Amino acid sequence: MDDSSTSATQRLLATLTAAADDEHPSSVTFDGLQATRNETGQFSLTIDHADIHQPDLERSALESLLDGEEIGGVAAYVTNWHYWQETVGGEGTARRAFLRWCERAPLVEGTRDESADGDTDTGIGIGTGTGTDIGAVPDRYAALQDGIDREWGQLCITTRFADVDHPDGERVYDLWHVDDAETDIADLTVYDDPREAREIATYDEDGRYRPLKTAPTLETGWAFTGLSGEELVDAVGFFYPATIANWHREREGNLDVDHWTETADRQSGIYEVVSELPREAVDWMAEACCVDSQCLRRREWQYEDGDELDANGGDGPFPCREPCSLVVAAARKWAIAESESERTYELELTPTERNQLEELIDAVADGRTDEIREADVNDGANRYRARYLRAKRFSDEGTLEMREHSESESESESASGGESESKSD
């Protein structure tokens, strides 16, 4: 094959011989490739998937085998080893696990590069494959020719060979918005510095500030092309900070979830009050803020250990391990509001007006107000409809006209009907 493949072969041979001495045989085991050097200086090559079992080889024989001159497909295993062990490295890191995930490589590499440190971990404990893994290197190489796509929130990541015509195992990564999958690259603004992601992630399509990076409001129209693995991880980190680290911890079985009560109890200063938020309000809060329509992190935190919240946590790839600062700040507002006692108000509305109030709340809650057409008076949240309601039902002071049931009245009610007390528990 070409030069870089030769160099991958040379690197592998060097790795095999560097650590070996007469007493210690060495081996390189990676993604189905196994090459060893025994005490007597003889080599062997085993690739189960390709049905290759070649014992007792001289160095030159191994070299030409690795170069792929004898049996097609062997070189892929060698360049694959080179990419992962020498270009990417970072055994055990989230970065490496994420890049493996990007090309659907099994996360359990079954590797033990004994020639190197001897003590490198075999990857025990790393989560099992997703069922969509492409285990065999030749299959993965075939897929990399076309590019392998994965979705991470609203990001689409394509892993492909840097050089498609002469693949030497080096991968590059493209990154764009999932909604731009069908868009011609010529219509996208192309970037190559991961730091540009910060600016893109700061504003939504309408130019509004996005304080929550994982809100599903990432704008479209951009692409990063030809990123290295490290650059890809940086860019994803700017779009969705810390998602890779927490995803990796979850796969390794050590995601440290802080439930609501733990997070709330930790707060100080103006946020100390959030621990007073009632149990049921935490459910409403999670439903308001954390469902997939508002945030793409998959909420793993609950009210407390063993006391789950009802709201749907979502099903994205990356977990949310504790209430974020936005939720804590909003919780402060709700904690203060929920400390008020309920009262009974009486006001006059027609049935249509009552429905309209519901439509207004829904329109704001679903972020739909911008879409309501000027003349669509059938929509209760239409601006003219809202202005009409205000003109009719608001007093001169600009408040909704209603009467509050007097204290004594409600007290006497609750005094006579003992059951209603359970409501405040």
Place this chain on the structure above:
Amino acid sequence: MQALVIAAHGSHLNPDASTPTYAHADTIRETGAFDEVREAFWKEEPHFREVIRTLESDEVFVVPLFISEGYFTEQVIPRELRLDDWDPDKWESDGTSASQVTLEATDVGKTIHYCGPVGTHDAMTDVIVQRAESVTEDPDVGEGVGLAVVGHGTERNENSAKAIEYHTERIRERGRFDETKAVFMDEEPEVDDVTDFFESEDIVVVPLFIADGYHTQEDIPEDMGLTEDYRLGWDVPAEVDGHRIWYAGAVGTEGLMADVLLERAADAGAKLGDAIDRVRHRTSTASGADGDAERHSQAGD
């Protein structure tokens, strides 16, 4: 491997709050002095809580991009970083002298050098002076000119006034400006009456704030009488009561802030090679601040 984490406040409402943090982080990234550089925030992401786990480095230098020692540097940041053995006494600070303490972040088992805030570092004095140079576009500004350093005051934290006074005193000792005074937003001497405190016709006013926002762009300009309404903007210099006021934006937006971040990390043992010199060179105004020589003699302190 060594990493730098710049711990800043950030904002849920104002997208510009984090702009200086990103700018200084980029300046430092470009020196290549750290294997990894991360911005981390209280109100943005990555949050303090989750930043350390995004790093591969075993040794992490955390520098708070805050003006003074107080609630955030003593309580919030160490708690959110899970520096379980933290105690404010470990800084052995008199309110402006915190340097660093070495701790472990318990979720990741990494060594964390938790540094004092940028605002109280000696190098910050030069940044204030440089801010005065930038706003007057005069690298030798000083003679015949008064300098007012503006701070919050003690309302929430007495150390915040200490930091202002500390730098004001250091600048005064240099004798560069005819007059150098500290003024405050919520205590005497108040920024509202700034012209009462100076004889000099020209007064440079530098707010010791990390980022531009409500205080530096709305409150202070209106309080000083630079403008009736901040939305209309103001002149630099602006005439007020027979004085010419040169009002600079927040000192934290000055490029030289990157130097203070580096100095903090260097004091805590980060190996930076010549990165400090390179950053100073890049972010200093052409003719060089007169504090340069002084700073270098202190670099190893």
